[in-house]
Amino acid sequence: MSPRKSLVLMGILFLGATTCSADNINIPLSEQHRMELIRTFNADRVYIRTQFPMGKVGLTLKDGKISPNAQKLQELLALWGPSVKPGDLALVTRFDIRNDRMHFEINGGPVKKNKWYQHVQVGVNGVGGTPGGQNDPINNPRGSYVDLVFDHHVPDLTVEQVKQMLWPVFDFDSKSPLEAYLETVPPKVKEAIQNHNVLVGMNREMVIYAKGHPDKKIRERDDQGTEYEDWIYGEPPHDVDFVRVIADQVIRVETMKVGGQKIVRTEKEVDLGGPTVASAAQKETKPVKAPTLRRPGEEIPKTGPGGGPIAPIPDVPQAPNGPQ
Numbered sequence: 001m002s003p004r005k006s007l008v009l010m011g012i013l014f015l016g017a018t019t020c021s022a023d024n025i026n027i028p029l030s031e032q033h034r035m036e037l038i039r040t041f042n043a044d045r046v047y048i049r050t051q052f053p054m055g056k057v058g059l060t061l062k063d064g065k066i067s068p069n070a071q072k073l074q075e076l077l078a079l080w081g082p083s084v085k086p087g088d089l090a091l092v093t094r095f096d097i098r099n100d101r102m103h104f105e106i107n108g109g110p111v112k113k114n115k116w117y118q119h120v121q122v123g124v125n126g127v128g129g130t131p132g133g134q135n136d137p138i139n140n141p142r143g144s145y146v147d148l149v150f151d152h153h154v155p156d157l158t159v160e161q162v163k164q165m166l167w168p169v170f171d172f173d174s175k176s177p178l179e180a181y182l183e184t185v186p187p188k189v190k191e192a193i194q195n196h197n198v199l200v201g202m203n204r205e206m207v208i209y210a211k212g213h214p215d216k217k218i219r220e221r222d223d224q225g226t227e228y229e230d231w232i233y234g235e236p237p238h239d240v241d242f243v244r245v246i247a248d249q250v251i252r253v254e255t256m257k258v259g260g261q262k263i264v265r266t267e268k269e270v271d272l273g274g275p276t277v278a279s280a281a282q283k284e285t286k287p288v289k290a291p292t293l294r295r296p297g298e299e300i301p302k303t304g305p306g307g308g309p310i311a312p313i314p315d316v317p318q319a320p321n322g323p324q
Contacts, residue, residue, distance in 0.1 A: 027156040034097060040159045041095040041104065047171040047180030048088045048106075055080040056110045058145035059169060066168055083107065083144040085205070087181030093143065100150050102162065104170075107143035146170075181209055188270055198243050199269040202250045207231065207243060214243070 050066065052059060053076035060067045068076065084090050084106065094105035146169050148162070157165075163172050174180035182190045185206065192199050193210040202210070214231035221227050228251075231243040237258060244252035255263045 029097065029154045030156050033156055033158060036159055037097070037102075037157075037162060038095060041092050041162075044092045044095075044172075046090055046092060046106075047174045047177065048084045048090055048169070049086055049167070049171050049180070049184050050169050051077055051085050052083040052106070052144035052146070052169075053077050053080050054083045054110070054142055054144065058110060058147070060147045060149055061166070061169060062149040064165070064168060083110075083142055086184035087177045087205075087209075089177060089180075097154055100153055102148040102154060103145060104148070104166075105143060105145045109143045109145055178209060186270065186272075192270075198241065198250060198253050200250050200253055200265050201268040201270040201272060203248045203272065204245060207245070207250060211241070211243075 050059075051073070053073065055076065057068070057076055066073075090106040092104055092106055093108050094103070096103040146166075148165060163170075166172075171180045171183060174183065178193075182193060185193070189199065189202065189206055192202075193206060196210050198207050198210055211231075211233050214233055215235065216232040218230040218232065219227065220230070226246060228244055228246045231245060233241040233243070239258060240256045242252075242254040242256075243250055244254070251266065253265045257263070
């Protein structure tokens with residue numbers, strides 16, 4: 001067969017495959033594929049490829065694009081904290097097929113689903129507890145969801161086709177958290193983590209994946225009053241690494257060699273782009289600003305009405321179950 005005929009034949013086969021794919025998109029989901037999808041994704045475990053925010057706003061995936069956009073997602077993460085982050089192993093706790101979308105809830109979803117018995121109040125003369133009430137920690141869900149959206153209706157798709165469409169958010173192929181996490185970072189960061197190196201510009205999570213948790217941590221302030229942490233790895237007579245972290249970014253790496261040589265790197269070696277978001281643990285340890293009735297910009301008085309110092313407000317004893 002001549003090269004020209006071979007090219008023509010390949011073109012015909014390619015066009016035929018493209019037409020079949022387009023026709024497949026126009027065919028509604030068959031009952032057989034529906035049952036296969038339900039059996040596969042209900043209670044399936046997946047590794048996460050992007051951050052999901054806590055709260056009632058999850059992610060939407062259409063034509064390979066995730067919404068909300070990067071800026072809005074950062075705002076949600078800063079406000080509510082992350083539900084899951086890249087490399088985390090999550091459980092699909094609910095899978096629904098609805099009109100024009102497939103709905104995947106992970107780790108219980110964003111809203112707690114109470115059982116009927118959790119609405120029953122037990123007590124005497126109106127005094128008692130409500131199982132599953134607002135103060136119950138199980139009513140503070142940390143799950144989220146993603147909707148895989150199509151035009152008009154859900155087309156006839158196989159399990160493998162759906163997995164490929166979910167690749168921006170879910171990883172079904174990795175065998176470990178490290179393997180899944182490495183698929184979400186830039187190539188330069190991936191290589192550094194695999195070689196157990198730290199680059200200036202990495203975030204805390206990347207450092208931990210590369211070196212593990214530090215042997216020691218020292219928290220100090222620089223000349224400008226900025227708080228930083230030095231993460232120390234190793235001890236003499238071996239090499240010792242000092243990784244300086246401000247907020248969620250490595251700004252300096254200092255290595256003391258066995259022979260006494262000191263190597264210092266401060267120039268950014270990797271740019272992750274965009275602001276970093278504190279983890280849920282960091283948000284919990286951040287001091288909470290007390291409420292006030294003062295207007296913005298109004299100064300706090302230093303003396304009382306008689307000219308003397310203002311006495312501190314005494315703590316009000318609370319009942320064992322908290323404020324009434």
